[in-house]
Amino acid sequence: MKLRSMRLALGTVAATLVLAACEPPPVTTVQRGYRGTGMVEVYHPASVEAELSKNQPPQITPTASPDGPKAGAIYQNVKVLGDLSVGQFAGLMVDMTNWVAPEQGCTYCHVGANFADDSLYTKQVARRMVQMTQHINSDWKGHVQNTGVTCYTCHRGNNVPTNVWYKSTYREDAPGMLGNKAGQNSPASQVGYASLPNDPFTTYLQGGEEIRVIATTALPDGPNPSIKQAEATYGFMMHMSQALGVNCTYCHNSRSFAAWESSTPQRAIAYYGIRMARELNNDYLISLAGVFPQNRLGPTGDVPKLNCATCHQGAYKPLYGADILHGYPGLAGPAAPPTRVLEPVPASPQAITTSQADPSPARASAAMSLQAAAAPR
Numbered sequence: 001m002k003l004r005s006m007r008l009a010l011g012t013v014a015a016t017l018v019l020a021a022c023e024p025p026p027v028t029t030v031q032r033g034y035r036g037t038g039m040v041e042v043y044h045p046a047s048v049e050a051e052l053s054k055n056q057p058p059q060i061t062p063t064a065s066p067d068g069p070k071a072g073a074i075y076q077n078v079k080v081l082g083d084l085s086v087g088q089f090a091g092l093m094v095d096m097t098n099w100v101a102p103e104q105g106c107t108y109c110h111v112g113a114n115f116a117d118d119s120l121y122t123k124q125v126a127r128r129m130v131q132m133t134q135h136i137n138s139d140w141k142g143h144v145q146n147t148g149v150t151c152y153t154c155h156r157g158n159n160v161p162t163n164v165w166y167k168s169t170y171r172e173d174a175p176g177m178l179g180n181k182a183g184q185n186s187p188a189s190q191v192g193y194a195s196l197p198n199d200p201f202t203t204y205l206q207g208g209e210e211i212r213v214i215a216t217t218a219l220p221d222g223p224n225p226s227i228k229q230a231e232a233t234y235g236f237m238m239h240m241s242q243a244l245g246v247n248c249t250y251c252h253n254s255r256s257f258a259a260w261e262s263s264t265p266q267r268a269i270a271y272y273g274i275r276m277a278r279e280l281n282n283d284y285l286i287s288l289a290g291v292f293p294q295n296r297l298g299p300t301g302d303v304p305k306l307n308c309a310t311c312h313q314g315a316y317k318p319l320y321g322a323d324i325l326h327g328y329p330g331l332a333g334p335a336a337p338p339t340r341v342l343e344p345v346p347a348s349p350q351a352i353t354t355s356q357a358d359p360s361p362a363r364a365s366a367a368m369s370l371q372a373a374a375a376p377r
Contacts (some may be wrong), residue, residue: 032264035204038254042247042371051245051314056151057322061095064088066329080130084330092330096126099152101159103209108159124291130331133286137325138333142272148325148332153318154310163243165190166298182228190237190307192242200236201307205277206286212260225240240270243309244316272310281305 026045033039064087071089072082081089093106101122109126113119113371118124129151137148154161168183188198203209213230239248252268253259260267285305292303311318324330 032249041250047245052320053314054156054313055319056077057319057324058095059098061091062325063329064091065225077118080127081330088330092328093349094124095328096151099150099157100126100155100158104159121293122212125288128284128288129268130281133331134333135284136276136280136333137331139274140276141278147317147321147323149311149318149332150324150328152324154306156313160296160304161306161310163307163313164304165201165205165307166304167202167300167302169299184231190239190242192238194235194238196235196238197232200232200239203232203303204236204274205307206281206305208278211274240308242285243307243312245312245314246316250316267288277306277308317359340349 028043028048029044030041030043031039032041044278062127064085066085066088068085068087070082071084072078075084075089078089081092084092097105097108107121109123113118133149133151136144144153144229156162183197183199187197191198191200204211209229211233213233216265237248246252247256248254249264251264251270253262253264256262285303289303297303307351
């Protein structure tokens with residue numbers, strides 16, 4: 001009898017622990033498409049409230065006058081922002097300090113009173129990151145639209161953004177007794193602790209492999225997608241879902257996940273976002289490999305890189321679409337039209353022209369009025 005009671009108690013504790021891992025009610029759902037298609041977003045009010053608190057925009061400094069002498073003519077060694085007026089330049093420097101190094105202040109990037117000195121790696125990295133921000137805002141409007149990004153979008157008051165990634169320490173050349181696991185069965189938060197390849201970023205946000213699950217031909221014809229590729233794709237989709245705080249139907253129609261003509265406009269925006277992140281990692285971050293000190297590198301010696309969560313941080317739009325770029329013309333990029341020619345997505349033109357559609361629950365009030373904020377369109 002005593003053993004039976006002990007087993008019952010242990011069973012109760014185990015059941016409690018299992019249930020504790022589930023989200024308790026209430027759960028709010030928002031219909032995204034026609035009834036019967038499964039186009040529903042599921043939100044937990046407590047989780048949404050937590051994300052709202054983390055995605056509040058910073059206070060915008062009043063825009064200084066563009067008139068007067070230029071920063072490049074007054075200060076030494078201004079290589080990127082020299083076309084700003086002295087007032088605009090000073091204001092942006094103050095805000096960048098608050099966004100990236102609020103505790104260290106100016107000396108995080110500058111050597112004492114000699115602000116022209118480039119010996120600190122942080123100044124070299126900051127200069128390159130300003131160029132990257134300008135590039136995003138001017139050449140990647142297919143993803144950031146006119147809202148754009150600033151240093152705060154990623155840093156949020158931290159020297160290094162909270163959400164960065166490094167190459168996995170998993171070795172492809174060291175298979176176990178059952179063969180190469182391909183990174184599976186090694187629980188990782190970026191793939192929702194699922195039995196999926198735990199490093200989707202090296203494949204898709206650094207390498208040039210395309211995301212494919214369904215073959216485009218009925219019979220084998222060349223390198224058709226394999227189950228292994230599908231698993232890697234699902235791992236990356238898990239990351240995107242977590243990074244944006246949405247489920248699959250934010251971009252896909254559950255009737256046919258592969259069909260572009262029935263997908264939401266957000267899928268086209270995500271399409272550009274993947275390619276943007278890949279380019280930024282390769283052209284801006286990895287190029288700084290010789291600048292970062294050892295303590296800033298990952299376990300395999302690579303530099304920190306960005307993914308969807310670096311900007312989004314749980315919100316379907318970074319900072320829920322708050323427009324803070326308009327106060328910082330120096331980060332908006334060149335005034336000339338972008339030279340980048342965006343490749344067309346494999347969708348109908350309507351999917352691109354309607355990309356302003358916003359059926360997400362973001363902007364939800366503290367009262368969690370999700371239904372009102374995200375009425376079906």
